Amino acid sequence: MASFFFLLSLSLIFCLCLIIRSIDSAEVKPRAFILAIRKDNVTLQYYTTVDTGTPLTYPDLVIDLGGQILWFNCENGFNSSTYRAVRCGSSKCKVAKGSGCVGCNGTPRPGCTNNTCGVYPYNPFSNLLYAGGLGEDSMALYETDGVSYLSHIYVPRLLFACGFNDQLQGLANGTQGVIGLARTQVALQTQLSSAYKIQNKFALCLPSSSEDGLGDIFIGGGPYYMPPYNKDASTLLIKTPLIINPVSTAPIYSEGEHSDEYFINVKAIKINEKALVKEFVKKAASKGMTRVAPVAPFGECFSAKNIRSTVTGLTVPTIVLVLEGNRKYWNIYGGNSMVKETVNIGILEEKRFMPRVHRWRFKPKNFNSIRRTSVGG
Numbered sequence: 106m107a108s109f110f111f112l113l114s115l116s117l118i119f120c121l122c123l124i125i126r127s128i129d130s131a132e133v134k135p136r137a138f139i140l141a142i143r144k145d146n147v148t149l150q151y152y153t154t155v156d157t158g159t160p161l162t163y164p165d166l167v168i169d170l171g172g173q174i175l176w177f178n179c180e181n182g183f184n185s186s187t188y189r190a191v192r193c194g195s196s197k198c199k200v201a202k203g204s205g206c207v208g209c210n211g212t213p214r215p216g217c218t219n220n221t222c223g224v225y226p227y228n229p230f231s232n233l234l235y236a237g238g239l240g241e242d243s244m245a246l247y248e249t250d251g252v253s254y255l256s257h258i259y260v261p262r263l264l265f266a267c268g269f270n271d272q273l274q275g276l277a278n279g280t281q282g283v284i285g286l287a288r289t290q291v292a293l294q295t296q297l298s299s300a301y302k303i304q305n306k307f308a309l310c311l312p313s314s315s316e317d318g319l320g321d322i323f324i325g326g327g328p329y330y331m332p333p334y335n336k337d338a339s340t341l342l343i344k345t346p347l348i349i350n351p352v353s354t355a356p357i358y359s360e361g362e363h364s365d366e367y368f369i370n371v372k373a374i375k376i377n378e379k380a381l382v383k384e385f386v387k388k389a390a391s392k393g394m395t396r397v398a399p400v401a402p403f404g405e406c407f408s409a410k411n412i413r414s415t416v417t418g419l420t421v422p423t424i425v426l427v428l429e430g431n432r433k434y435w436n437i438y439g440g441n442s443m444v445k446e447t448v449n450i451g452i453l454e455e456k457r458f459m460p461r462v463h464r465w466r467f468k469p470k471n472f473n474s475i476r477r478t479s480v481g482g
């Protein structure tokens with residue numbers, strides 16, 4: 106079974122006005138960083154692991170393209186000796202757009218400190234917003250040349266927020282927080298870009314399922330090598346400007362703040378110049394695809410029995426996003442528009458031939474993923 110990747114490169118056309126000076130990058134000159142992406146097959150969320158603290162702990166963090174900061178649960182035994190709380194009113198607190206001071210009456214530990222810069226770790230899946238403390242600690246990340254994982258680079262101080270046990274609802278089982286990749290000064294990719302003077306650019310390659318292999322987050326720009334394709338995949342990407350939404354979409358913001366999320370200008374969505382879902386269903390019928398009972402949250406489902414599979418995924422109608430600029434078309438093939446649903450025998454007529462039946466769900470919700478890919482499906 107081939108694996109399909111959805112590659113999204115976000116070139117940040119944004120000037121960095123504040124430079125975070127907290128990281129002494131010493132002599133190390135990495136070209137780019139890489140983190141592995143896994144997909145949780147229950148929630149369909151994508152997550153990665155960021156090695157943090159002393160001794161190293163390995164929190165799994167759900168990826169949120171619209172998230173403003175990296176946060177994880179510090180109430181889970183995290184007691185790193187290199188953790189430092191960031192004081193309220195400090196320059197680092199301003200960089201994080203922190204407000205107020207948070208304190209704690211318990212035994213001092215990461216996540217329980219006084220006079221600490223208050224930030225708002227947010228869980229978009231359960232809509233939980235807490236006031237948490239801003240802190241910094243070392244993290245260990247892999248350098249990459251676009252092909253493989255090179256040395257493990259120890260970054261002495263990166264800003265993140267401490268979250269809480271009861272803030273994890275709705276996140277994939279076992280994950281401990283969220284890695285926010287929005288256009289903020291404290292997002293991990295922005296901190297790494299300014300610390301190591303690498304391009305403020307990142308790319309996500311999302312795996313269809315973890316059984317098909319892992320995906321990658323590249324921080325710092327290409328090249329990107331994705332076997333079996335043996336050239337730099339960054340040359341295949343189409344480009345479109347990111348636009349700034351003047352209205353904040355954050356759970357909490359000040360009057361007049363623009364959004365930190367990524368927006369692109371989609372001029373039209375076409376299958377055949379017709380309404381998306383209806384036209385998809387019609388075209389699907391002409392390709393001999395059989396509609397089956399929908400599986401929530403999807404409105405349209407098809408039996409996989411009579412759909413051929415190729416290197417771009419199932420041969421279903423291609424959805425085309427028409428982007429800003431001349432002849433900019435983002436073709437969404439079956440590998441990215443369809444989600445595989447495995448159901449037990451007894452539901453579909455194929456039951457006599459197969460112990461398990463794959464159904465493919467059409468994913469109109471995918472378009473939201475331009476704005477917030479973390480939603481996964």
Ligand SMILES: *[C@@H]1O[C@H](CO)[C@@H](O)[C@H](O)[C@H]1NC(C)=O
Pocket residue numbers: 146147315
């Ligand atoms: C989810 O993945 C795990 C391990 O990767 C596997 O054991 C489990 O059967 C999968 N569950 C479903 C519903 O596919």
Ligand SMILES: *[C@@H]1O[C@H](CO)[C@@H](O)[C@H](O)[C@H]1NC(C)=O
Pocket residue numbers: 184185186214
């Ligand atoms: C956390 O670590 C400090 C030393 O770094 C130690 O004094 C303290 O007892 C530890 N706390 C817990 C709850 O393990």
Ligand SMILES: *[C@@H]1O[C@H](CO)[C@@H](O)[C@H](O)[C@H]1NC(C)=O
Pocket residue numbers: 208209210211212213214217218219
């Ligand atoms: C914070 O300050 C209060 C009041 O001074 C004190 O009782 C408490 O122990 C302190 N908490 C920590 C974590 O140091």
Ligand SMILES: *[C@@H]1O[C@H](CO)[C@@H](O)[C@H](O)[C@H]1NC(C)=O
Pocket residue numbers: 278279
């Ligand atoms: C979550 O994972 C743990 C072990 O990692 C397992 O014991 C538990 O049953 C899982 N819970 C759910 C709801 O899948």
